[in-house]
Amino acid sequence: MSVTGLLLIGFLVVHLAGNLQLFSDDTGEHFNAYAEKLKSFGPLLYVAEFGLIALFVAHLALGLRVTFENRAARSQRYALDRDRGARSFASSTMVVTGVIVLVFVIVHLLDFRLREMAPDGLAAMVVRRLSEPAGALIYIVGVGALGIHLSHAFRSAMQTLGLNNTRYDVPIARAGKALAIVLGVGFAIFPLVYFSGAKGSTHSASVRAAEPGATEDVYFLGKGGASLRGFEFRGVGAIEPSHLDDVGDPRSIGREEQR
Amino acid sequence: MSSSHDTHAAHDAATSHGAHAEKKSMRLMLHVWRQRDPSAEGKFVTYKLDDVSPDMSFLEMLDVLNERLIAGGDEAIAFDHDCREGICGACSLTINGQPHGFESETTTCQIHMRRFEDGQTIYIEPFRANAFPVVKDLVVDRGAFDRIIAAGGFITARAGSAPDANALPVPQVAADAAMDAAACIGCGACVAACKNASAMLFVSAKVSHLALLPQGQAERNSRVLAMVEQMDKEGFGNCTNESECEAACPKGISVSNIARLNREYLRALASSD
Numbered sequence: 407m408s409v410t411g412l413l414l415i416g417f418l419v420v421h422l423a424g425n426l427q428l429f430s431d432d433t434g435e436h437f438n439a440y441a442e443k444l445k446s447f448g449p450l451l452y453v454a455e456f457g458l459i460a461l462f463v464a465h466l467a468l469g470l471r472v473t474f475e476n477r478a479a480r481s482q483r484y485a486l487d488r489d490r491g492a493r494s495f496a497s498s499t500m501v502v503t504g505v506i507v508l509v510f511v512i513v514h515l516l517d518f519r520l521r522e523m524a525p526d527g528l529a530a531m532v533v534r535r536l537s538e539p540a541g542a543l544i545y546i547v548g549v550g551a552l553g554i555h556l557s558h559a560f561r562s563a564m565q566t567l568g569l570n571n572t573r574y575d576v577p578i579a580r581a582g583k584a585l586a587i588v589l590g591v592g593f594a595i596f597p598l599v600y601f602s603g604a605k606g607s608t609h610s611a612s613v614r615a616a617e618p619g620a621t622e623d624v625y626f627l628g629k630g631g632a633s634l635r636g637f638e639f640r641g642v643g644a645i646e647p648s649h650l651d652d653v654g655d656p657r658s659i660g661r662e663e664q665r
Numbered sequence: 666m667s668s669s670h671d672t673h674a675a676h677d678a679a680t681s682h683g684a685h686a687e688k689k690s691m692r693l694m695l696h697v698w699r700q701r702d703p704s705a706e707g708k709f710v711t712y713k714l715d716d717v718s719p720d721m722s723f724l725e726m727l728d729v730l731n732e733r734l735i736a737g738g739d740e741a742i743a744f745d746h747d748c749r750e751g752i753c754g755a756c757s758l759t760i761n762g763q764p765h766g767f768e769s770e771t772t773t774c775q776i777h778m779r780r781f782e783d784g785q786t787i788y789i790e791p792f793r794a795n796a797f798p799v800v801k802d803l804v805v806d807r808g809a810f811d812r813i814i815a816a817g818g819f820i821t822a823r824a825g826s827a828p829d830a831n832a833l834p835v836p837q838v839a840a841d842a843a844m845d846a847a848a849c850i851g852c853g854a855c856v857a858a859c860k861n862a863s864a865m866l867f868v869s870a871k872v873s874h875l876a877l878l879p880q881g882q883a884e885r886n887s888r889v890l891a892m893v894e895q896m897d898k899e900g901f902g903n904c905t906n907e908s909e910c911e912a913a914c915p916k917g918i919s920v921s922n923i924a925r926l927n928r929e930y931l932r933a934l935a936s937s938d
């Protein structure tokens with residue numbers, strides 16, 4: 407559980423770094439080149455992908471087993487059940503946020519991995535998807551749930567692996583929260599930016615990527631085409647701070663004083 | 666302050682807040698779990714208790730209730746207790762949804778009724794965990810803890826007669842940490858408070874207090890393996906590191922012991938003996 411979870415976190419860090427390529431130029435060429443580079447590894451890429459799926463499935467299976475075993479350990483519930491505020495919202499919803507992440511990951515793979523590559527490249531596909539209201543919502547909810555999951559997960563894994571102690575507990579818990587915020591907010595920035603239209607000149611890459619005279623094709627890519635136009639109109643806007651609050655500090659729930 | 670107590674008023678004012686001015690008795694509405702035997706269906710029975718002294722301990726309040734029940738020809742409520750001074754860990758009760766009640770680092774027997782409000786409703790339930798089956802009413806069988814202790818509990822090596830205390834140096838840090846872990850009274854509140862009914866805090870305290878001391882080095886690896894194996898057999902849940910156990914523990918056992926238990930366990934798995 408802890409080992410698979412930490413390895414998945416390692417993947418996410420690399421994944422976020424890769425995604426940041428989207429912002430490194432206005433055309434999306436860097437990002438597309440990065441994706442091409444990954445593809446050029448050929449069979450190695452499949453090995454890595456298989457490994458990732460295995461980690462994910464193992465983590466999921468262990469997580470579900472733990473959850474069911476734990477429910478079974480107390481078949482007669484308390485009539486009145488009051489905790490002492492040590493639990494957090496995140497810690498008590500691990501299986502819920504985990505399953506949201508699972509659904510999100512399936513949608514995400516269908517979106518960008520299992521779908522046929524658009525002629526104007528991966529970057530354009532991503533921008534189109536994240537500019538749609540439904541796309542943006544799915545991605546924000548998915549990575550928000552991930553952020554909440556991780557805010558408990560890191561310290562929990564350190565405890566499980568015996569790497570925690572009284573001296574490091576507070577720094578480790580803080581590092582876990584920071585990691586959750588960096589990954590949660592980090593991934594959420596993409597849908598926020600593209601949906602709000604704050605950035606989106608990848609459009610020019612789409613146009614250039616298409617054959618001369620075939621510019622129209624860009625607009626025929628199903629829903630994506632429509633939203634590509636939509637996001638063009640939206641123009642430049644700032645990210646609403648209120649959007650960012652969605653992935654804020656998930657602790658502080660359930661503290662109540664009883665007398 | 667009411668004017669009918671004028672004569673005492675001057676005296677009260679002199680003795681600061683007048684906390685002892687008037688020992689008003691309290692009225693309570695108790696919902697107590699009654700269960701005839703392990704296989705019977707239990708239910709809450711409501712009792713109204715009218716003249717509870719604020720100076721009574723929680724268990725004395727139950728004693729008073731039981732005397733009334735017996736006087737009225739009813740069966741007394743079964744509850745566990747022994748030392749009544751917070752050191753034996755017998756008084757396993759869940760008071761308003763919290764094992765040992767809401768006061769931090771306090772056993773049920775050490776709670777006084779003055780901490781409750783006059784007229785308050787109190788739910789009293791047994792500890793709930795499949796590994797701690799209800800014997801009767803509020804009494805649960807915590808034999809699972811004894812079996813865990815027995816699984817790892819003694820050293821088979823000949824220890825000889827007691828050595829001179831100074832012959833065995835123990836660093837102060839280790840002595841303190843071991844002493845903190847040894848404060849565990851085996852009450853089971855950690856299991857009762859854990860949403861997974863996990864026994865990790867108890868086992869970690871027991872494993873830690875020996876692993877930290879030179880005397881515990883013999884059979885250090887086999888001990889942790891055997892205790893964890895027994896813990897798993899007893900049907901406790903798995904730890905998900907939510908620290909409710911630490912918050913509920915009347916002896917303030919820290920979850921850092923759980924990290925140590927995991928460390929000891931991995932270490933033992935990796936070693937050859």
Ligand code: HEM
Nearest residue numbers: 407408411412414415469500504505508559562563566905
């Ligand atoms: C398929 C979706 C997922 C499910 C169903 C899931 C479920 C769970 C569950 C039930 C737990 C244990 C609960 C607990 O210890 O409190 C857990 C812990 C954890 N999860 Fe996930 N998770 C999922 C995805 C992820 C992902 C994508 C990551 C990594 C980025 C992750 C990282 C972790 C970590 C590090 C832990 C702590 C392990 C420990 O305490 O030993 N999980 N997860």
Ligand code: SF4
Nearest residue numbers: 849850852853855914
């Ligand atoms: S760790 Fe604390 S709560 Fe658990 S059995 Fe020991 S004293 Fe009781």
Ligand code: FES
Nearest residue numbers: 749753754756774
């Ligand atoms: S009766 Fe001994 S600790 Fe409460």
